[in-house]
Amino acid sequence: MQTHPPGVWGTKVMTPPVTTTTGRFISFEGGEGAGKSTQSRLLCARLENHGIETLATREPGGSPGAEHIRNLLVSGAVGRWEPLTEALLHNAARRDHLQRVILPALTRGVWVISDRFADSTLAYQGYGQGVAHEKLNQMRDLAVGDAMPELTLMLDIPVADGFARTHSRADETSRYEKMDSAMHERLRQGFLAIAAAEPERCRVLSAAANADNVHQLIWQSVCERFVEDARLNG
Numbered sequence: 512m513q514t515h516p517p518g519v520w521g522t523k524v525m526t527p528p529v530t531t532t533t534g535r536f537i538s539f540e541g542g543e544g545a546g547k548s549t550q551s552r553l554l555c556a557r558l559e560n561h562g563i564e565t566l567a568t569r570e571p572g573g574s575p576g577a578e579h580i581r582n583l584l585v586s587g588a589v590g591r592w593e594p595l596t597e598a599l600l601h602n603a604a605r606r607d608h609l610q611r612v613i614l615p616a617l618t619r620g621v622w623v624i625s626d627r628f629a630d631s632t633l634a635y636q637g638y639g640q641g642v643a644h645e646k647l648n649q650m651r652d653l654a655v656g657d658a659m660p661e662l663t664l665m666l667d668i669p670v671a672d673g674f675a676r677t678h679s680r681a682d683e684t685s686r687y688e689k690m691d692s693a694m695h696e697r698l699r700q701g702f703l704a705i706a707a708a709e710p711e712r713c714r715v716l717s718a719a720a721n722a723d724n725v726h727q728l729i730w731q732s733v734c735e736r737f738v739e740d741a742r743l744n745g
């Protein structure tokens with residue numbers, strides 16, 4: 512599994528669609544404490560066991576430029592950014608991540624597993640922070656085009672249970688964790704609405720169970736979605 516983007520950055524502008532490439536693009540989405548990073552690691556390890564090369568990446572971040580933007584987004588006072596500015600920063604980071612890391616990996620046949628992608632902007636900045644969905648969709652069209660994930664695994668957990676998990680961790684609290692629980696409730700409903708609108712791409716999975724059980728649900732979804740790939744049965 513590659514956990515770091517390749518050291519040499521492509522300068523050529525690459526264009527979607529993802530379907531012309533050989534790798535597969537999977538994203539994890541969900542609120543606080545849903546276990547996305549653990550599940551992303553478990554999925555990559557399982558795919559590698561089946562002979563599939565993977566790249567575990569994340570948003571905001573995932574490329575050197577996008578990681579710089581991430582630092583601007585996750586640190587500082589809650590009100591540091593006006594929500595529309597925040598959405599633009601997330602999209603700028605995403606564009607860099609996509610062009611410099613995700614599309615080149617997919618072209619090499621690598622499966623890309625991203626801990627968050629474009630749905631997070633609609634959920635957090637749209638449903639959570641009130642930016643008009645139309646504006647967010649325009650930004651997404653510009654930054655991402657049709658290079659959306661082929662499968663999005665939405666890990667769903669009640670807000671209070673998710674908070675209980677994150678607050679037991681020693682990590683520094685990010686700007687987003689400081690936002691009020693009403694915002695987190697709105698974004699949970701936002702993820703569910705996004706999944707309901709795109710049932711072909713999105714699978715909502717309960718993240719309340721232990722990590723091994725959640726992983727089994729994820730593996731089942733991956734096998735169903737990519738049933739034509741014989742390596743998954745091997």
Ligand code: ATM
Nearest residue numbers: 570571601627628631632635685687688
């Ligand atoms: P992670 O904690 O999953 O690394 O993400 C950092 C924060 O960025 C996350 N909240 N917390 N905690 C959600 C937030 N975020 C957005 O608000 N919009 C986005 O488009 C993305 C990708 C993340």
